Amino acid sequence: MRALLWVVGVVAGVLILLGLLLEAVRWLIIIGAIALVIVIILGVVKGGQAAMHHQGRRR
Incomplete structure (x- = not known):
């Protein structure tokens, strides 16, 4: 019984961490x-400003 509780607890913890990680990734x-x-x-x-300066110098 204790092993089953450990497994359920670990799976629940992993799912919570996975949910938080996926939220963070999003x-x-x-x-x-x-x-x-x-x-x-x-x-x-x-780039537009540089082009304007370049054209202005040419004239």
Whole structure:
């Protein structure tokens, strides 16, 4: 009986940790996607500014 309780306790602990880990991974993916979008937007903005400066110097 005691072994069964240990097994149930360990399985429950693993499931709880797995649930927390999956939740953390989901948030990390969301945060990473947001950061990627920000980097892309900043790259486009900086690239546009660099192109404007380059054209301005040519004239």
